[in-house]
Amino acid sequence: MTPVLEVNNLGVAFGGIRAVDGVSFAAEPNAITTIIGPNGAGKSTLFNLISGLIRPNSGRVILGGVDRTGAAPHLMQRAGLGRSFQITNLFFELTVFENLRLAAQRLEPMRRFLLPTGKSDRALAQVGTLIDRFGLHAKIGELAGTLSHGEQRRLEIAVALAAKPSILLLDEPTQGMSHADTADTANLIRDLARNVTILLIEHDIGVVMDISDHIVVMHQGKKLTEGAPSVVRADPAVKSAYFGHA
Amino acid sequence: MHDGSVVQVKSRPVIDRLGIAMRASHVLVVLFVIGGIVFAAIGTAMGDTFFLRLATEALIFAGLALSVDILLGYTGLLSLGQALYFGLGAYVSAVVLKQIPSFWAAMAAVLLVSLVVGFAAGLIANRVRGVYFALVTFGLAQVVAKAIYNTRALGASDGLIGVPIVPVDFGVVTVMSNAPAGFFLVTLGVIVILYAISGYLLDTPFGRVLIALRANERRVPFLGYSTRNARLAAYVIAAVVAALSGALYPMLRGFVSPELLFFSTSGNAVITVVIGGVGTLAGALYGGVILTVLKSVVGSMTENHLIVIGLLFMAVVIFLPKGLMGLARPQIERLLGREAR
Numbered sequence: 350m351t352p353v354l355e356v357n358n359l360g361v362a363f364g365g366i367r368a369v370d371g372v373s374f375a376a377e378p379n380a381i382t383t384i385i386g387p388n389g390a391g392k393s394t395l396f397n398l399i400s401g402l403i404r405p406n407s408g409r410v411i412l413g414g415v416d417r418t419g420a421a422p423h424l425m426q427r428a429g430l431g432r433s434f435q436i437t438n439l440f441f442e443l444t445v446f447e448n449l450r451l452a453a454q455r456l457e458p459m460r461r462f463l464l465p466t467g468k469s470d471r472a473l474a475q476v477g478t479l480i481d482r483f484g485l486h487a488k489i490g491e492l493a494g495t496l497s498h499g500e501q502r503r504l505e506i507a508v509a510l511a512a513k514p515s516i517l518l519l520d521e522p523t524q525g526m527s528h529a530d531t532a533d534t535a536n537l538i539r540d541l542a543r544n545v546t547i548l549l550i551e552h553d554i555g556v557v558m559d560i561s562d563h564i565v566v567m568h569q570g571k572k573l574t575e576g577a578p579s580v581v582r583a584d585p586a587v588k589s590a591y592f593g594h595a
Numbered sequence: 596m597h598d599g600s601v602v603q604v605k606s607r608p609v610i611d612r613l614g615i616a617m618r619a620s621h622v623l624v625v626l627f628v629i630g631g632i633v634f635a636a637i638g639t640a641m642g643d644t645f646f647l648r649l650a651t652e653a654l655i656f657a658g659l660a661l662s663v664d665i666l667l668g669y670t671g672l673l674s675l676g677q678a679l680y681f682g683l684g685a686y687v688s689a690v691v692l693k694q695i696p697s698f699w700a701a702m703a704a705v706l707l708v709s710l711v712v713g714f715a716a717g718l719i720a721n722r723v724r725g726v727y728f729a730l731v732t733f734g735l736a737q738v739v740a741k742a743i744y745n746t747r748a749l750g751a752s753d754g755l756i757g758v759p760i761v762p763v764d765f766g767v768v769t770v771m772s773n774a775p776a777g778f779f780l781v782t783l784g785v786i787v788i789l790y791a792i793s794g795y796l797l798d799t800p801f802g803r804v805l806i807a808l809r810a811n812e813r814r815v816p817f818l819g820y821s822t823r824n825a826r827l828a829a830y831v832i833a834a835v836v837a838a839l840s841g842a843l844y845p846m847l848r849g850f851v852s853p854e855l856l857f858f859s860t861s862g863n864a865v866i867t868v869v870i871g872g873v874g875t876l877a878g879a880l881y882g883g884v885i886l887t888v889l890k891s892v893v894g895s896m897t898e899n900h901l902i903v904i905g906l907l908f909m910a911v912v913i914f915l916p917k918g919l920m921g922l923a924r925p926q927i928e929r930l931l932g933r934e935a936r
Contacts, residue, residue: 454803
């Protein structure tokens with residue numbers, strides 16, 4: 350199978366510091382590929398490079414078989430990339446409904462762009478599917494800013510998923526969640542992977558080992574190793590770099 | 596009646612707050628129009644000229660405020676130079692009318708020129724954000740104002756005088772621009788059409804992208820929209836609205852002057868929107884009328900009327916952060932929401 354996303358020798362430096370340094374990996378269809386690594390390993394920078402927020406100094410980003418290196422975020426979105434953020438990045442003064450409707454309106458044909466929003470039936474159907482899947486029924490009319498942290502984190506994923514991307518980049522989706530919410534979210538991500546390829550950054554090592562198909566370990570901007578969870582867990586280099594002195 | 600305020604999500608009705616808010620603004624504008632027609636009827640019956648012409652001027656400046664609200668209230672862009680387009684519209688209209696005394700020719704020329712200038716200036720202004728955007732719009736307006744101020748062909752500091760009275764030909768009826776009630780109604784019509792087009796656009800997926808820009812610009816690219824293009828589109832629409840409003844000015848007054856492009860004009864438009872209610876569109880219309888009437892009435896009592904306007908502005912910002920529309924619109928939204936259920 351051809352990978353949905355291929356990253357080749359990707360690198361960027363900020364004032365001499367190589368934040369991401371020659372990283373290569375591939376995300377296979379309908380699999381969960383997880384990037385792990387200690388703080389400062391360059392995981393979020395890698396996400397920003399892939400999603401177009403930062404232009405790389407070197408390397409290639411190939412999405413769906415097409416070289417998209419350096420494309421702007423809105424073009425990456427149109428090429429089939431959806432992403433969520435480590436720090437919740439929603440339209441806080443708009444309702445849950447409007448957050449999702451806005452995120453789903455790319456599903457509509459262009460000619461509806463200048464027709465009343467009430468005519469956007471594909472977007473509205475997608476909002477219905479998302480509130481079911483993410484359990485946001487009771488909150489649909491609430492402002493996103495008034496939701497609990499856990500609900501905001503779920504909405505964050507729903508917004509990223511709304512335009513039916515071919516690959517979903519999730520940046521620490523369980524960040525700040527309770528144990529119960531973390532387990533629910535892990536199940537949800539596992540479930541999402543049946544329909545979409547997932548690239549994940551996650552700190553909760555239990556979740557990582559549980560749901561990942563493939564793990565990429567980063568350390569100081571470089572790829573340390575990659576492989577199946579069992580392989581990565583047994584790697585002595587990973588133990589010293591990531592699990593550290595525990 | 597189909598409207599965008601209630602949508603079916605999984606066959607359950609969901610209140611669309613933005614749609615309801617827009618419908619509430621429509622209700623307030625319908626009331627505004629009814630008030631305007633009643634006013635025109637009373638004015639005509641009493642043989643008034645002064646108040647009808649004052650109200651016409653108020654409507655023209657309300658159109659400028661409307662353009663500021665599209666930027667400030669919906670897209671989250673503070674323009675301190677919207678008078679650039681208002682003055683541009685007024686000058687282009689005056690120049691055209693002195694050659695061809697045709698309402699439609701003047702409006703068409705203003706539409707075309709404002710599209711081109713708005714696009715070009717928008718490319719410059721939208722290179723920066725926030726305070727810098729405000730400063731660039733301010734600077735652009737000052738440059739153009741000074742250029743006109745020093746151009747002999749455009750009357751320099753005196754402005755252009757002697758704009759003829761023009762017939763506004765609607766096919767069935769023709770209204771002369773010096774007919775107090777007639778031209779008041781023409782102006783009301785133009786401003787309401789500009790309102791209706793703005794309101795319509797803001798209620799489309801395109802308009803929601805503008806609202807998303809104000810709410811959180813950083814997320815918008817990840818929904819698949821170029822923030823630069825969206826901001827540019829909002830800027831051009833606002834330029835056209837301001838210019839078409841300005842185009843009516845020489846028809847009413849028979850002259851244009853460089854003051855129309857000065858900062859006081861831009862600043863007044865921002866004050867109008869804040870007093871009326873930011874992000875309501877209807878507030879720009881009510882605010883425009885209130886501010887112009889206040890200026891005229893208070894101005895006839897004291898030369899220090901700007902102090903009164905300033906105090907009013909501060910009071911509204913402190914006590915009515917949602918402006919005058921904040922007093923009425925939430926109740927209308929509630930009524931519309933209940934009826935929709």
